[in-house]
Amino acid sequence: MRFMMTWHRRAAWLVAVPLMLWLLSGLLHPLMAWVLKPPMEGHQIVRPLLPSAAEVRPVDVLLQEKDIDAVTNVQLQQIDGGWQYRVVEAGHTQPRYFHANSSEEIADGDRLHAIWLARMLVDDPDAGILSAIPLEQFSNEYREVNRLLPVWRVALEREGGLTLYLDTEQQRLASAATWGRRQALKAFSWFHSWHWLPHAARTPVVLLFSVPLLLMSLGGLILLVRRWRHLNKGNGVRRWHRWLTLVGGLSLFGFASSGVHVAIDKLNPPQWIDFRDDTLIAVSSLATNPLTLMDRAVAVRPVQVGDDVLWQFQQQGENGVTALQYVNAVKGEKVTGADEAYAKKLVERFVGESVEVRDTELLTKFRFDYPSVYKRLPVRKLSLVNQPQLAMLVETRSGHMANEVTPSSILRALHFINLHKYHFVGRLGLSPPQRDAVMVVLVLLILAALVSGMLLAWRRLGKG
16 A cells, blocks of 8 residues: 555656646636637538539530649539639649639639638628638647648638638538637647647657556545545545545546547557548540539539449538439439449548448438537448448548548547546436536546645655
């Protein structure tokens, strides 16, 4: 017992300051959820129906005039009242824009597109723009939890310092933040996720402090159980430290263990986030004008499934849900089962081998096993046989992976959402604000236990 007490005290000296930073910065989370809430959450552009074939030039004719032989993506989008082709050429990541009726190229088209989207979302066509910057990587302000890349960061000249993060490919809002929320996000990134450290050193350093914290919290609980009869003995500070540990110790162990679990997983970051379909599609295979093939579509782009090039049409269904239809780009015939086949093709490219699909499911809403943190909808879920992945989720309308489900990812997610985010209290009948209130109380109790423990340690130092 004396040995355990000695190491409990030594570990406490090591982790006291990091623990204080983690606890105080953790209080920013409910603040951002309920006070500095993300503005415009759920706001999206309502796309108009595609024009008739007579209103715009055929896409293959336009591309051939521009000496473009192959593309990875081409879309027809309404921007600022006119129709434009958004083209991503082979070997390029930045799109080019062309007027769909005159074929004239639009200089700085993607930036102008992002600015127009921002003004549409705030319902102010004359809104002042402070800056429009493309983002290819996540940052302290636009963190990994936002999932979508690349995006444009558009800062508007509005009260509160509103900044929008926009995905021009799908014409959607990725995230939004006011000045206050951006500062809170930066503070959270610095003091909770330790983004002030170089990327390569961040996770090892976090583990250097979080593992001793886990052992300290476990040791404190064991000491409390072994010394149960002494709970009310000793001076006021010592007694309060024991009682605070009794209440907050299990919570600290949950926070520490789930934090260590996530940090260990970050040593091998997932690859699916960066995966997207970059298949080259020959312009010669786009001879059939897609605008003659489908009514009431709001978007169209070419995809390749097997040896066939298909036009993928987006149709706006009930409650804003996107429905996908596929038509053979050469034969002009509707193809059934193409969405499942396209998703399977992308999964096989990702894993590097053929896969056997047990079953497939179209998800049009977020749910427990695919929460809103993953951002993308609708997605096609493929349950796999004899693969390390139990399932893969694909956003087929963009050709992006949406999530990778493995036994370890399920265990990490359950561990984190229940012992770090306290989602289990929702099953006890508590609302999200009540859940956050419980977490705030527990954090304050752990802070009090930490302060009382440090007071006891200071007194021991004073006695020599």
